[in-house]
Amino acid sequence: MIPAVEFGLIYGVMALGVFLTFRILNFADLTVDGSFTTGGATAAVAILAGWNPFLAIGAGFATGFAAGLITGLLHTKGNIDGLLAGILTQIGLWSVNLRIMGSSNVPLLREDTIFTPLRDAGLMGSWASVGIFAAVVAVITAAIVWFLNTDFGLAVRATGDNGPMIRSLGVSTDRTKLITLALSNGLVGAAGAVFAQYQGFADNSMGVGLILIGLASVIMGQAILGQRFLWLSVAAVVVGAxxxxxxxxxxxxxxxxxxxxxxxxxxLVVIALLVPQWRAAIGGAIAGSRANRGRTGDGGGAGAGGAVTPNTAASASSSNDPAQAAGTTDGKVKA
Structure with missing residues (x-):
């Protein structure tokens, strides 16, 4: 179970990158499958070349950043549909990753990684390592929340919500898309670099289907915790992973x-997508039922409170006394 939580926290960093494009920018970016492997391949080759493992993660971030930038340029400057731009970059990265590694697999089992001190101390696979992982991911999560609350971050959020409106205010949506796509894939590349060190090798197929895992993390987490606050939406992504x-x-x-x-x-993705709709439908049905009961109760109360009923009218009309029929005594209306 503990390794599953550790894996989930590493995937959480990747899912945060997917969150930036999928939820914030409203951009279906499929570059993720390629940039994750690119980050892992870059880090593995850098470590074999004698780089510090932490610098190798930075290199993985940089190559992922470059991959996202290419997708952004294809979309904004080449006027290629965003979905197609991501697919094209992903396909191209398959060959690029093979070139980086020189083969389909690069082992790291005998190399020092960021996890070597934890393994030497006997902390890997314990709740202590989970706590360290969680602390690092919490810092990254807080940094993303801070970024999205900056002036540029607000422009990014506005670009995803209403691009034409933010363009009318003089903001370059091409710039916000470029930088956000680059940052998103940079995070994914960094996650790939960490993942390669965690599992002890980089493989050209390690990113296959990763976009689905990222979407599952985003959708499941937000279906459970909701999206009422920005910080909650971001934290929900990690919880979902x-x-x-x-x-x-x-x-x-x-x-x-x-x-x-x-x-x-x-x-899981299908269920997570349907649950909010079911919840809304059930909530609407319950609210409608309560409203109908309220209207029925009001109508019954009006009848009991003095509305003329058929029996009352018939009784009054059958009386020979006009004053009594009119509800009066001695020709005067009762007080």
Whole structure:
């Protein structure tokens, strides 16, 4: 279970990158599958070349940043649809990653990584390592919340909400898209660099299907915690990533075939997308039912409070005394 939480926290950094494009920028960026591997491949080669493992993570961030920048340029300057731009970059990165690594796999089992001190101290696979991972991810989460509350971050959020409106105010949406796509894939590349060091190798297929995992993390987390506040929306992404890994861990523990994991991931995304709609539909039905009961109660109260009923009218009309029929005594209306 602890390794699943550690995996989830690493994936949480990747999911934060997906969150920036998918939720904030409203941009379906498929570069993620390639930039994750690019970051891992760059870090692995850098470590083999004698780089400090932390600098290798910085190199992974830089190459991921460059990949996102390419997607942004294709979209903003080349006028290519965002979805297609991401696919083109992702396909190109497959060959680029092979060039970086020189093969389809680069082992790091005998190299020092950022996790070597934890392993030497016997902390890997313990709640102490989970606490360290969580603290680092919390700092990254806080940095993203801070960024989105800056003037530029507000412009990015406005670009995703209403691009034409923010352009009418003189803000360059091309600039906000370029920088956000680059930052997003930079985070994904850094996550790939950490992941390669965690598992002890970089592989050209390590990023396949990762966009689905990122979307599952974003959608599941926000379906559970909601999006009422910005900081809650960002934190929900990390929670969703950890929850996703725990669900996969539980599925493997009960004996499900590992080949079914992609199907399970797709099913989780579908459920997470449908749950908010079901919740809204049920809430609307309950509210409508209460409103109908309220109207029925008001109508019954009016009848009991003195409205003329058929029986009363018939009784009054059958009386021979006009004053009594009119509800009066001695020709005067009762007080």
């Amino acid at each position: 950890v929850l996703y890994r725990l669900i996969i861990f539980a599925a493997l523990e009960v004996g499900l075939n590992p080949n079914d994991m992609k199907f399970i991931t797709a099913a």
